[in-house]
Amino acid sequence: MNVTRNLNQPVNRQWLMSRRPVGDLSPEDFQYKEGPVPEPGDGEVLLRTLYFGFDATQRLWMTEDGGYMPPQAPGTPVRTMGIGQVVTSRHPDYKEGDLVDGFMTWEDYLVVRPESGPWPLRVLPKANYPLSWNLGMFGVGGLTAYFGTADVLRVQQGDTVVVSAATGATGFVVGGIAKALGAKKVIGFAGGADKCRWIVESGHYDAAIDYKSDDIAVRLRELCPDGVDAYYDNVGGDILDEMFLHMKPRGRMVICGAMSQGYADLNFQGPKNYGQIVTKMLRVEGVHLFYFADRIEQGAKQLAEWVQQGKLRVEEDVHEGFEKAPALLMSVFTGKNPGKLILKAGDPV
Ligand SMILES: NC(=O)c1ccc[n+]([C@@H]2O[C@H](COP(=O)([O-])OP(=O)(O)OC[C@H]3O[C@@H](n4cnc5c(N)ncnc54)[C@H](OP(=O)(O)O)[C@@H]3O)[C@@H](O)[C@H]2O)c1
Known part of the structure; x- marks a missing residue:
């Protein structure tokens, strides 16, 4: 070659x-x-x-x-x-x-x-x-993170926010944006102790859950004793199932991706605990960057501002x-x- x-x-x-x-x-x-x-x-x-x-x-x-x-x-x-x-x-x-x-x-x-x-x-x-x-940052990951967090999840002052695939191109930026929007606590799922340490040291996350070795139910109860206001889902599967149980009444979820499903086909595992959508009156919504095609410049401008201010790495x-x-x-x-x-x-x- x-x-x-x-x-x-x-x-x-x-x-x-x-x-x-x-x-x-x-x-x-x-x-x-x-x-x-x-x-x-x-x-x-x-x-x-x-x-x-x-x-x-x-x-x-x-x-x-x-x-x-x-x-x-x-x-x-x-x-x-x-x-x-x-x-x-x-x-x-x-x-x-x-x-x-x-x-x-x-x-x-x-x-x-x-x-x-x-x-x-x-x-x-x-x-x-x-x-x-x-x-x-100004491509698919950063822009989807911006519209997903600001427009769809509508993170606001004082929120407790949880993000899966928090080391990924999208999830890492979501953490920083949530903090820039005033979230009180931002928690990320990452695979392994090193990656967990890394997301916290980066300044984008307050705490991490190791989805490969922690008992995620126990960790979520420890870190979010009053429940979760907003969950940014990049993985689907078992983590999404568990998250339903930790949402506050009227909590919000955005479905961005399904990394745990491998993408070899579209036959994804459906959510098991979706009864919580009714009992807690959750808002669950998807995000897809194509639907924000006319706002790319605005999104990139806001991301650039936060990068300049040191809020996004x-x-x-x-x-x-x-x-x-x-x-x-x-x-x-x-x-x-x-x-x-x-x-x-x-x-x-
Ligand atoms: N809707 C949209 O418009 C849009 C746009 C961009 C991306 N996405 C979606 O967002 C998701 C993340 O994409 P990305 O480009 O940000 O990620 P990426 O940089 O490619 O990184 C992949 C991430 O997935 C995590 N991961 C892999 N397998 C996993 C599993 N079985 N369980 C939990 N986490 C797992 C990895 O975490 P560890 O390294 O910590 O293990 C890593 O952080 C994907 O599902 C992608 O399709 C959607």
């Missing part, structure tokens, strides 16, 4: 989804290929990719159903959120050299029709922060080496470092 990229004699390195995966992802679900650089047609742009973001939802796109996106077809380059630079433009709104983010694929070069799909290619503003932040885990893409995606479900997982594919010119 040619792991370096020669910009003078470009070859298009690609990672394809070789077959439709069954169950957990494995290396055999991916195939490396090299091909020619594609040519853009009218209304299209040719991009050179710079960064790929890794999201659990990519596994959902690989299913027969696809979730909320058209299913990824076997034999095609793996779909990803990414940052790229325009090499050639045949579209009036994009010019050579523009830095853009949006839906891309695991390859060096790709042709994009900017308006196609649910999320148009966005020209990135000139900024004094690292380019990769557009995938994390940017946490990312950036790797280099195109060959690592499949292994990094697999690590999302088997154990990754805290923060936004990113692969750097190149520098802008």
Whole structure:
């Protein structure tokens, strides 16, 4: 495999989804290929990719159903959120050299029709922060955390807030936003003692529950003796079931993701204790970033303000080496470092 990229004699390195995966992802679900650089047609742009973001939802796109996106077809380059630079433009709104983010694929070069799909290619503003932040803090994780916490969960002064997958790209930011909005106590679920220590030391969380070894019912009773006002759910499964039992009357829950379900299909375990929705008159609502497409700028501006004020910390885990893409995606479900997982594919010119 040619792991370096020669910009003078470009070859298009690609990672394809070789077959439709069954169950957990494995290396055999991916195939490396090299091909020619594609040519853009009218209304299209040719991009050179710079960064790929890794999201659990990519596994959902690989299913027969696809979730909320058209299913990824076997034999095609793996779909990803990414940052790229325009090499050639045949579209009036994009010019050579523009830095853009949006839906891309695991390859060096790709042709994009900017308006196609649910999320148009966005020209990135000139900024004094690292380019990769557009995938994390100002990308899917940070923005979903913002709209989920401020708009859907409506965290307010004095709330006790609990967040699952609190080391993740979304959950970590949720903790900081909840504090910025005046929550009294913010508690996160994390896997293992080191990650629990890390979320508290980061300043985004007041306390942590180790979902891998603690008795979570006991810990929730200790940490939230008066109950929980707001729960941000990234995991579903047993943790969601238990959380119903610890909510205050008229508590709020937002369902953002279901990490515990593996995303190999859409047949998720349903909540066991949902009778509590009635008896405590809970409000349970989903969040999906697509529904906030017209408010991205506002969300990013608020996040930037909090970052500047030191209320939010940017946490990312950036790797280099195109060959690592499949292994990094697999690590999302088997154990990754805290923060936004990113692969750097190149520098802008
Ligand atoms: N609705 C939307 O618009 C939207 C947008 C973005 C993300 N999401 C969803 O939000 C969730 C988190 O995504 P992310 O990108 O923030 O995370 P991420 O950075 O990929 O990290 C994954 C997280 O999941 C945790 N995790 C993995 N398996 C788990 C399990 N079986 N039980 C409990 N926790 C588990 C890990 O925790 P430990 O390392 O502590 O074990 C890690 O914090 C995903 O479900 C994703 O689909 C939804």
